[in-house]
Amino acid sequence: MINRPLLLILALGIGSPITAAADLRVVTTLPDLATVARAVGGGHIEVTSLARSTEDPHHVDARPSFIRELNRADILIHGGAELEIGWLPPLVRNARNANILNGRDGNIDASDGLTLLDVPTGPIDRSMGDVHPGGNPHYLLDPLNAKALANALAERFARLDPSNASSYQSNSKKFGDAITARLEEWTRILEPHRDTRVISYHKSHDYFLERFELKSAGTIETKPGIEPSPAHITRLIESLRPAKVRLVLMEPFRSPRTPAYVAEALNASLLALPLFPGSTHPAETYLEWMDHLVTETDRALKAP
């Protein structure tokens, strides 16, 4: 009763090409991790990102197809810092893949060795909203963190695929050098806006603001993950009036209604800044994405 459809499925499975000719199969939870992995792995690895560039990374559906992706992976790169905690753990558990279990070489926590912002120091509980005990997980918005990650990935890829070790090392160096070079240019572009006050909807863009020395003057959310009430918005606007906020940042997946209202009231520009590479065009690289973020921010801050 069960056997016939099963055989059919098996026949289908064996008949179709599953593996492309890559030396390492890499699955990342988030699209930004995927772009850094691609930069380091080049043609030697095949990269799949589970979350899509345009979606809210906190609430990704744990699609059954992800189990199969993880089942075939040599390496899983995840953000750590509990961003994916609502959907990743059961997928990894059911993947039946020893390579990617916690503590194995194939399980890479991209936040390892990075200094995260907003790591809570005192006791926390959920009345404070969705506070990530590991710190702010949106750290790849700082290009220097991407550079550090590329180094770590090259080292790990080389360990798992020694035959291409030199290629991973040289790719990582190339990526790091490009970051260093571009960072000078990005800093030059945003230099005139130094210390300009910016608010964001969620603490999504703090690393970007910190790197380019823009001043974060707060968030529209009352608490992380908690939607603000109209009364809170009114109070927020009143308290921010003297601060001369020039820019309101939001993620593209949010409704612009509240942020637009706040921006209007504060006479600031509103900018939807993509949280991940790939939202302007599917093959966007990390550098293209950061270029986009910098020029968009510059443009919005120059607006009268």
Added chain:
Amino acid sequence: MMISTRILPLPLALLAGTASLSAADAASIEQLQLELQRQHQNHQRQIEALENRIDALQSTDSDSSDSVDSRRPTDPIRLRRGNIYMDIGLVGTLAAGGSTAGDIEGELQVGGHDPNQRGFTLQSLEANFAGAVDPYFRGNANLAFAIDSGGESFIEIEEAWLETFSLPANLQLRAGQYLTEFGRINTQHLHSWAFVDAPIVNARLLGPDGLRNPGVRLSWLAPTPFYSELFLGIQNSHGETAASFRSEGGHHHGDEDEADEPPFAFRHAENDRGFRHLDDLLFSPRYALSFDIGDEQVLLIGASAAFGPNSSGEAGDTVTRIYGADVTWKWKPVDHSGGFPFVALQTEALLRRYEAGAFDWDENGDGLVDDGDIEDLDTGAPALLDGERLTDYGFYTQLLYGFRRGWVAGLRFDYADGDRADYERRNLAFNGEELGRDPARASRWRLSPNLTWYPTEFSKLRLQYNYDDRRGIGTDHSVWLQMEFVLGAHAAHTF
């Protein structure tokens, strides 16, 4: 040292700038110089000491965030992922409301954790413990506490199992008490349900508390390009939580006065033949496969079955076979915010073939109708029932629309029925009342619109209306308000 040499030239320069110097002046300058040097050395030592202390403090600080040992016995226990070995969660579900029906517990509301009375019901207080046991196994336990309509508290071990992390050949083994892998609802806990109550067909055919028992489950993730998984469960087939199998029927919590009701199939199911050979276990195969349709849609299809003996009648050779099919479809746009908006459709259809064994109500052989016996009105003697095969079926379909962040509107249609059996055509009576259709198998349907608000992922508020239509009993209206809170670890969402 560095500081002293850097700072010293300044006062010296000032002094040098003054008028000509006497010998006494020179001596006092030298004294001053020495004094200054001494003071700076002191300062330097103090600064170094302070720096060392700061370093020491910082290192103990980072230690304390990594280890559990820094806890003092008087500290409150805080659960935080990453530095404890077990996730502990507690989910409390409370319902309030009422119904036009007088027979709520076990009759109108067939699920074991449904609201069971007018007023308030503590549907469940569920404790979940989960974590990695060692590099090879993961452990999980769910204990549910609840209070029945009589005010009696009870505890259920819903699940308690260990599961392998990485067997070879894409296999996974689970062993312990577990919810049988049958369809969708059966493996989910109350707090994952999109409605206040259990679907009628699930409660009827798989049991008020669902189908679960101790056993093992082997599953195999097929190496197909899409997700497809085959499960085979082997469990004990007896007990309250195997209602259609070697169980005394779908007992309900708080239903102590079952004598008011004729038993299922109008005969006792107390002939538990025990475990003699492998056939006496409960076997439950399931096959599930899933496809992504573009970037925004997911389809999951499954076929399930459960085979095992039942304890109906007197011969002890009767079996039950249950078959199920389920379809789940979900749409969620690629630019969703916080998981909203979405549309999800879920349907399960079940069919049960239950062999009812022959049964003679004249259990003491005196030919007289004793108290609690079913009487054959044609002969005036205790009923003598033939063995026969009962067919029951039903389905539910639920549609959910998450229309804005935190808000979900739902609509569910429930239907359950059973083919009229020979014993239901007989002219029988129980406690002086004529029997007709078996109430546990008669046709009924229900329509349930509801609205749920999730202030966060850790709490919810749900308002549901049920329109019930039971053949032979009539229609009823019920309104239930459900409240839920999650403390501690919140298990991640599976699809």
